[in-house]
Amino acid sequence: xxxxxxxxxxxxxxxxxxxSIKCEQNLGHDTMYWYKQDSKKFLKIxxxxxxxxxxxxxxxxxxxxxKSPDKAHLNLHINSLELGDSAVYFCASSxxxxxxxxxxxxxxxxxxxx
Amino acid sequence: xxxxxxxxxxxxxxxxxxxxxxxSYTVSGLRGLFWYRQDPGKGPEFLFTLxxxxxxxxxxxxxxxxxxxxxxxxxxxxxxxxxxxxxCAVYTSGTYKYIFGTGTRLKVLA
Numbered sequence: 001x002x003x004x005x006x007x008x009x010x011x012x013x014x015x016x017x018x019x020s021i022k023c024e025q026n027l028g029h030d031t032m033y034w035y036k037q038d039s040k041k042f043l044k045i046x047x048x049x050x051x052x053x054x055x056x057x058x059x060x061x062x063x064x065x066x067k068s069p070d071k072a073h074l075n076l077h078i079n080s081l082e083l084g085d086s087a088v089y090f091c092a093s094s095x096x097x098x099x100x101x102x103x104x105x106x107x108x109x110x111x112x113x114x
Numbered sequence: 115x116x117x118x119x120x121x122x123x124x125x126x127x128x129x130x131x132x133x134x135x136x137x138s139y140t141v142s143g144l145r146g147l148f149w150y151r152q153d154p155g156k157g158p159e160f161l162f163t164l165x166x167x168x169x170x171x172x173x174x175x176x177x178x179x180x181x182x183x184x185x186x187x188x189x190x191x192x193x194x195x196x197x198x199x200x201x202c203a204v205y206t207s208g209t210y211k212y213i214f215g216t217g218t219r220l221k222v223l224a
Contacts, residue, residue: 040216041152100145101163108156
């Protein structure tokens with residue numbers, strides 16, 4: 001069973017479009033995250049939710065809007081896509097918001113904006 | 115500002131040639147340091163957690179150590195299947211964030 005799953009794995013779209021990425025975890029964790037990984041493999045936190053409550057909202061354009069319908073799901077909606085949004089987006093989860101446990105990652109969604 | 119720096123950026127080793135990867139951190143209130151392995155097209159896979167200076171963890175050919183300023187990932191007699199990007203991350207008190215380094219891309223040649 002996949003612990004953290006995200007869909008789609010690949011997303012190719014044109015500038016100006018709106019797209020969503022979905023994430024689900026079956027680990028029973030309370031906290032979920034979105035990270036953006038650039039071409040140099042740097043992982044940067046975007047958002048985190050703890051039991052459906054927004055905890056972290058980094059300096060991310062407001063074109064990006066996360067939604068957590070329940071603690072097992074965290075989706076990411078992106079409006080008016082730009083070329084610079086091209087990256088790999090990773091969903092992750094941890095047991096609780098206090099970080100003494102490792103993150104569990106999904107396999108990423110590679111977004112390409114043309 | 116909390117910061118994590120990994121070196122070298124890339125490393126090529128011959129099979130069996132042991133080496134170490136470095137993760138230096140400048141943070142306030144370290145609660146945990148984590149090592150991950152990332153294969154192409156996959157998400158980072160957890161390897162180790164270290165909580166306090168002096169702590170060591172081992173798994174097969176990998177050994178992680180921690181001081182008050184840095185962590186090392188020692189790779190003993192590596193094999194080609196150890197080729198991957200190795201990432202370290204820290205979690206600090208009060209931030210609720212895991213801050214990642216930029217990784218070390220390791221290539222082990224047969």
